[in-house]
Amino acid sequence: MLRSILIFGFLVVFLVLVQYSKAQSVEEVIDNYVKTRGGKEKLLAIHSIYMEGARQMMGNEVTVKVTKEQGKLSRTEFEMGAGNGFMLVTDKEAWSMFSMRSTTPTALPAEAVAGMQAELDIAGPLVDFAAKGHKAELLGNDSANGMLCQKIKLTTVQGKEIFYWIDPLTNLLQQSSQKGLGMGGGGRKPVAETETITIYSDYHEVEGVLFPHTMEMKISGGGMGGGGTTFDKIEINKPVDAKLYKPE
Numbered sequence: 001m002l003r004s005i006l007i008f009g010f011l012v013v014f015l016v017l018v019q020y021s022k023a024q025s026v027e028e029v030i031d032n033y034v035k036t037r038g039g040k041e042k043l044l045a046i047h048s049i050y051m052e053g054a055r056q057m058m059g060n061e062v063t064v065k066v067t068k069e070q071g072k073l074s075r076t077e078f079e080m081g082a083g084n085g086f087m088l089v090t091d092k093e094a095w096s097m098f099s100m101r102s103t104t105p106t107a108l109p110a111e112a113v114a115g116m117q118a119e120l121d122i123a124g125p126l127v128d129f130a131a132k133g134h135k136a137e138l139l140g141n142d143s144a145n146g147m148l149c150q151k152i153k154l155t156t157v158q159g160k161e162i163f164y165w166i167d168p169l170t171n172l173l174q175q176s177s178q179k180g181l182g183m184g185g186g187g188r189k190p191v192a193e194t195e196t197i198t199i200y201s202d203y204h205e206v207e208g209v210l211f212p213h214t215m216e217m218k219i220s221g222g223g224m225g226g227g228g229t230t231f232d233k234i235e236i237n238k239p240v241d242a243k244l245y246k247p248e
Contacts, residue, residue, distance in 0.1 A: 026138035029150050029166060030126050036171035038209035043123040046070070046209070048240050053213075053231035064229050069240045074119040088247055089116045095247035105247035114158055115180040125154055125162060126173075133157035144175040145199050172210070175199050195220045206234045 034040050051066040055078075063079040074089040083099030094108040094116055108116075118125050121132075129136050135155045142151040144165035152164040165175040177197045196219050200212035216228040 024138070024150075026136045026152060029138060029152065029168075030129065030136060032171040033166050033173065034127055036210065038205075040128060042209050043127050046122050046236050048237055049122050050233075050235045050238055051231045052233040053229050055227050055229040057227045064231075067240060067244055068120070068122050070122050071120050073240065073245055074116075075244050086247075088245075089113070089119050090245060091117070091120060097247070107247075112180070115160055115178075117158055118156060118160060118162065118178075125156055126152070126164060129154065139163075145201075147174055149174055172203055173200050173212070202230070207236055209236070 034043065037043060048069045049066075050068075051064075053064050055062045055064045057078070057080070060080055065077040065079070067073065067075045067077075072091055075086060077086045078084055078098075085098035085100075086096070086105075088095045088105075092113075094113045095105045096108060097103070097105040121127075125132065125134055126136070134157055137153045137155075139151040139153055141148055142165060143149070144151075147165075147167050149165035149167050152166065154162045154164065156162065160178065163177040164173060166172065167174050175197060177195060179193055179195045196217060199216040199218075200214070201216075202214040203210045203212050205211075211231075211234055213232075213234070214228065214230045
């Protein structure tokens with residue numbers, strides 16, 4: 001009896017979500033997401049962000065520091081007992097360095113740099129997407145991270161495709177997926193295409209804006225860098241040191 005009630009309950013929720021999704025346009029789904037996070041005005045007012053936390057990587061706990069300046073910089077630094085490293089992306093170039101492989105920063109090829117430009121958008125490509133020249137399409141319902149979500153395909157102005165899964169009950173992003181070139185040879189050359197799936201959870205408010213404080217990355221196709229990161233510090237609109245733009 002209990003099992004029948006549960007199945008019926010899940011069926012009702014499923015049908016409601018199906019009807020809800022059909023009744024909405026992609027603009028409405030994205031607008032609800034933006035409003036839930038704090039609103040377009042607050043999100044677009046973020047000019048810089050600093051995030052610090054811990055990540056499990058290759059069986060070790062790594063300190064992760066992320067610094068971004070809107071449209072100009074995205075720098076992720078890794079600190080661990082056996083060494084350190086960074087991934088640096090600007091509007092013109094990208095560099096990587098992992099001391100366990102090499103102590104010399106490596107410039108990434110142009111095709112890899114082009115695929116990383118979305119990292120420079122602090123608010124995210126979904127926010128004010130049309131004004132940024134991106135195109136969005138609502139693909140309907142799809143399961144992500146154990147939830148029935150509304151799936152969106154976003155094609156950036158550079159032609160990159162990014163998929164987003166938004167929970168219609170909370171209006172929050174649960175998962176994203178994008179493809180790009182993995183880097184081999186110690187980060188010196190592109191290898192086979194990889195798919196990066198990012199799962200978002202543990203949303204908390206920072207100065208009126210909701211941010212996921214836990215992000216888990218899964219990389220297929222032989223790519224490296226997967227793992228979960230939990231951020232215990234997020235600061236916005238702090239000055240960014242100019243030296244972070246240098247590949248060192």
